[in-house]
Amino acid sequence: MPGRVDPEVLVIGAACVDIKGRSSVPLALGTSNQGLVRVACGGAGRNIAENLARLGVTTALLSVVGADSYARTILEETSAAGVSIENVRVASGARSAVYLAVLDQHGHLSVSIDEMSCLEFLNPPYVYAHRSLIEKAKMVVVDANLSTNTIGTVLALAKRHNVPVCMATVATALARKVKRYLHDFHIVIGNADEASVLCGCPITGIPEATLGAQQLLAAGVRIAIITLGSQGLVYASGEGHGFIPAIQIEVVDTTGAGDALTAAVIYGYVNDFPVDEALRLGVSAATLTLSCRDTVCQDLTQETLYQRMVI
Numbered sequence: 001m002p003g004r005v006d007p008e009v010l011v012i013g014a015a016c017v018d019i020k021g022r023s024s025v026p027l028a029l030g031t032s033n034q035g036l037v038r039v040a041c042g043g044a045g046r047n048i049a050e051n052l053a054r055l056g057v058t059t060a061l062l063s064v065v066g067a068d069s070y071a072r073t074i075l076e077e078t079s080a081a082g083v084s085i086e087n088v089r090v091a092s093g094a095r096s097a098v099y100l101a102v103l104d105q106h107g108h109l110s111v112s113i114d115e116m117s118c119l120e121f122l123n124p125p126y127v128y129a130h131r132s133l134i135e136k137a138k139m140v141v142v143d144a145n146l147s148t149n150t151i152g153t154v155l156a157l158a159k160r161h162n163v164p165v166c167m168a169t170v171a172t173a174l175a176r177k178v179k180r181y182l183h184d185f186h187i188v189i190g191n192a193d194e195a196s197v198l199c200g201c202p203i204t205g206i207p208e209a210t211l212g213a214q215q216l217l218a219a220g221v222r223i224a225i226i227t228l229g230s231q232g233l234v235y236a237s238g239e240g241h242g243f244i245p246a247i248q249i250e251v252v253d254t255t256g257a258g259d260a261l262t263a264a265v266i267y268g269y270v271n272d273f274p275v276d277e278a279l280r281l282g283v284s285a286a287t288l289t290l291s292c293r294d295t296v297c298q299d300l301t302q303e304t305l306y307q308r309m310v311i
Contacts, residue, residue: 006136007060013143014046015063016097042295043075044143051263053082054300060084064121070096094118107251124153126216134159144174169194183220209234209265248285256295260285284308
């Protein structure tokens, strides 16, 4: 296609609709709770892609939606944010993915349910058919919603063309499928619970996270990042290791904060920033997202990212 620009980053993962309810009172189980309910586009992969596009990174999304009204919303809003969606598969007979979250009165996740069966169509043959996108990218990002076989296919194609791959572990149950491939990932980003699965030992604070990040490095990961919520994050890489504190704010909604952090880290990486600076940008992006009700902060730009940056 004339004038077409190859994406700097290819994101392969979930695209869905988020239905989020935040209680305005302490949650009481087994009964109705007063609060606010919002519907927005979500999915870890899609969120990362949108955040990257908002930061000026040329980004393409490889995902699957069903042939339904949710799909139209997902595709239209993602495209409007600047993400290339031309390779998103519309699977007839499938239902678009949906993520249902219940947040407490402080905006923290209490429980969630996701329906991601349509990702069965994001399979190895489909990834292979789009291998040219992997070959031309500066980085590929995958989320752990993908099947084990699909993750393996992405890694094999990326390795063939010497393209680094970043893994966002997404959820504790999903992190288990990542363990066998640790030596193939350039970057792994997960929270303490997810990292506990990867490391095989509980991570409850900074000391354990520091050891865990070093353990992931020993397993072959080039840059290991373990987020610790309101404390901040711990990292380890060939350039060094350290701790970056969180920016203390009033939390509105935690949904999507990890995806924003991942996107900003990748933004720093593809622009050749030092690891610690890329991570500070990640903390900045997470802070912006925590302080708004949207899964992806609509005010995220390079300018607002630097304004919030931890010195």
